[in-house]
Amino acid sequence: MHIVIMGCGRVGSALAQTLEQQGHTVAVIDQDPTAFRRLGPGFGGRRVTGVGFDQDTLREAGIEEAGAFAAVSSGDNSNIISARVAREMFGVENVAARIYDPRRAEVYQRLGIPTVATVRWTADQMLRRLLPSGAEPLWRDPTGGVQLAEVHTSTDWVGHKISRLQEETGVRVAFLTRLGEAILPTSQTVLQEGDLVHVMMRTDEVDKVEAAFAKGPEEEGGH
Numbered sequence: 001m002h003i004v005i006m007g008c009g010r011v012g013s014a015l016a017q018t019l020e021q022q023g024h025t026v027a028v029i030d031q032d033p034t035a036f037r038r039l040g041p042g043f044g045g046r047r048v049t050g051v052g053f054d055q056d057t058l059r060e061a062g063i064e065e066a067g068a069f070a071a072v073s074s075g076d077n078s079n080i081i082s083a084r085v086a087r088e089m090f091g092v093e094n095v096a097a098r099i100y101d102p103r104r105a106e107v108y109q110r111l112g113i114p115t116v117a118t119v120r121w122t123a124d125q126m127l128r129r130l131l132p133s134g135a136e137p138l139w140r141d142p143t144g145g146v147q148l149a150e151v152h153t154s155t156d157w158v159g160h161k162i163s164r165l166q167e168e169t170g171v172r173v174a175f176l177t178r179l180g181e182a183i184l185p186t187s188q189t190v191l192q193e194g195d196l197v198h199v200m201m202r203t204d205e206v207d208k209v210e211a212a213f214a215k216g217p218e219e220e221g222g223h
Contacts, residue, residue, distance in 0.1 A: 004029065004061045004092075006052030006082050007073030011098065013038035015070060020045055027061035030073075052082035055089065068094035076100055083113045138198065145203055148174055153197045156216025163187035169212040171199040 001024050005012050008030035016026045016039060026045035029052045030036065036047040050057030052071060063069065069086035071079035076099050083097040097115050099105040105115040139148040157165055162173050162185045176183050177196035183189075191197070201209050 001025075001067040002027070002062050002065045003068045003070070004058065004063050004066045004086070006030075006069070006071045006079070008035035008038055009072065009074060010038070012070070012072045015072065016045060017043065025062075029057060029061050052078060053085050055085065058085065058090065063090045063092065066090070066092050068092065071095075071097040076104055080104070080108050080113065087113065140203065146200060147203050147206075148198060148200055149206070150196055150198050151209060151213045153191070153195070153213045154216045155193065157191050157213070158193050160191055160217055161187065162189045162191065164217060165191065165197075168218055169209050170205065171201045171209055174198045174200050
């Protein structure tokens, strides 16, 4: 796949190198030509000097053949405008923008542009480790109807199978984080103390799911 990246800072350069190592072709756009030094001499992709929302600059970077576009410059406005141009003018399917202001991130998410709000994510994750409660959405589909969220799980669920958690709460467990490692559970996987549970669920059922996770399993009457 051809991938265009706007912004050759630490994130953009690391992303470019990783993608190239995975066999993709990459073009990096930055206003500052000296920023391309971060790519190192071994980088074989295109280096395009300019602004990422300029259509000629994007064309020079190969946006018309691109399957993905990442806007990771230091400016929120530039990132979101570039992402929208890539999506709406050039029809790039996979688009993501890094956003520093968490209040803006949700607005842009509703426009169908997946956002990564770095500061908010870090702060929220730290808070959730200190004060676990409820559900923290990690991703929403563009319509807002379905979300991936980390849901605080009562210790009463420890020792029970994922299959039972799914049956009683109506969610799909996407993955667990166990001792810092992400694992894909099977229906036979048993919840352990300290597991972080990430689930797919309907947005309109968040309150119901939070309550079920907090309450613990139903009493097994008659079994």
